[in-house]
Amino acid sequence: MTGPDLSALKPALPNIKNHGREALREEFKRAGLPAYRADQVMAWVYVRGVEDIDAMTDLPLDLRKRLAATWAVRALDLVDLQTSEDGTRKLVLETADHELLEAVLIPEERRNTLCVSTQVGCPLACSFCATGKLGLRRNLTVAEIVDQWARARAILSEDESITNVVFMGMGEPLLNLAAVKESIQIFSEPRTLGMAPRRITVSTSGVVPQIRPLLEIGPINLAISLHATTDEVRDELVPLNKRFPLEVLLGTLRQEELVSRKRPVFFEYTLMEGINDSLEDARRLSPLLEGIASKVNLIPMNSHDGSVYRAPKAAVCDAFAAEVHASGLRVTLRRNRGRDIDAACGQLAARTTSGQGHSSQPRSG
Ligand code: SF4
Structure with missing residues (x-):
């Protein structure tokens, strides 16, 4: 598995998954959006597993555009x-x-x-x-x-x-x-x-x-x-x-x-x-x-x-x-x-099969 596009993570934007339901509803209200829109987004993300805001088809198109420009979904x-x-x-x-x-x-x-x-x-x-x-x-x-x-x-x-x-x-x-x-x-x-x-x-x-x-x-x-x-x-x-x-x-x-x-x-x-x-x-x-x-x-x-x-x-x-x-x-x-x-208890040290990552660190095991 090679070459993940980390720019897709949109690190500069706030992330939907940083917020529980109440907190996300508050964020949406602060942005002038009805709170139920937060519920719709959470249902797409967690129930349907959809992370592309453009594909959340029960949201109006202009809202999808606005959310996609201001929120990240993946981390x-x-x-x-x-x-x-x-x-x-x-x-x-x-x-x-x-x-x-x-x-x-x-x-x-x-x-x-x-x-x-x-x-x-x-x-x-x-x-x-x-x-x-x-x-x-x-x-x-x-x-x-x-x-x-x-x-x-x-x-x-x-x-x-x-x-x-x-x-x-x-x-x-x-x-x-x-x-x-x-x-x-x-x-x-x-x-x-x-x-x-x-x-x-x-x-x-x-x-x-x-x-x-x-x-x-x-x-x-x-x-x-x-x-x-x-x-x-x-x-x-x-x-x-x-x-x-x-x-x-x-x-x-x-x-x-x-x-x-x-x-x-x-x-x-x-x-x-x-x-x-x-x-x-x-x-x-x-x-x-x-x-x-x-x-x-x-x-x-x-x-x-x-x-x-x-x-x-x-x-x-x-x-x-x-x-x-x-x-x-x-x-x-x-x-x-x-x-x-090396996935058992006490073995986790985050190294890939290709040896990327914390390669200077001790191997978990
Ligand atoms: S050092 Fe290892 S076993 Fe100890 S608290 Fe941290 S993760 Fe858990």
Whole structure:
């Protein structure tokens, strides 16, 4: 895939996809247009997947001309698409200012999950993560988050759709909270995409002050990148733990208003050989998570170039999962998806098959 015409992104213009319904209606009213015109445009963009304003035929011709001259609809170009043996597809996407990011489409039996990025790079420098090695280049805009959905939908066949969205790609979503919340509004807006909040999951490494403001948006799922059962190990793997240690993070999740949401918290736990894969770790999980409705997802480490961490042997992963299960917690041992195309958790570092992009950066993997 070569030669995207980035001028089509119209970076100098405001972007339709930067606005949820209410905000776009306000923008249209400010421009002297009836608010229902914003609803019409959103229906074209999100329901019919039409991004060419000239093709929005229920708008008067002069209005189409005016909107096309003053608004952009796209924010990203697809510059590379890689398909894994297991059907997982990784989209490498380019912004108008030539930053690269990735989104991953994961097909499962009855659903298609899209994993979206929220930042180019990430400032949190988790020691096992390829994205963290890039550092933070910048936050993504709402339009750049939502356009990951549009670009992914464009590669699906007519009878496929995106059923779930997880904010687990490049970046820490809670460090770009306003854009994440506005994107969730757009994904869940009944007149456009209408995705049920329970089909949307936001993952955090534990930016404690932003957890409650995030959850004010509604009954979405929260996932915590836990990865360790002691502060000593977690300080090493997730340096943010030094600011918000386990007791603070888990204490926040135990607070009444969060417990009363009646939605389980997903705890992501990457199993790393000799680091956090002992049976003592497995036994520590249940008392650690007491008082929180929890689901534990175990993910064997995806090793990448430059990484000192390795996945434990399959028997060790199985024994760990069995011990967690025996302690009464709900637990899943995940298969790695998209590992052969570096699309698995912790592997995203935005490089194309042709080696374009952050080629001086460490390869994700
Ligand atoms: S694991 Fe998540 S929070 Fe940590 S460096 Fe990677 S992208 Fe950032």
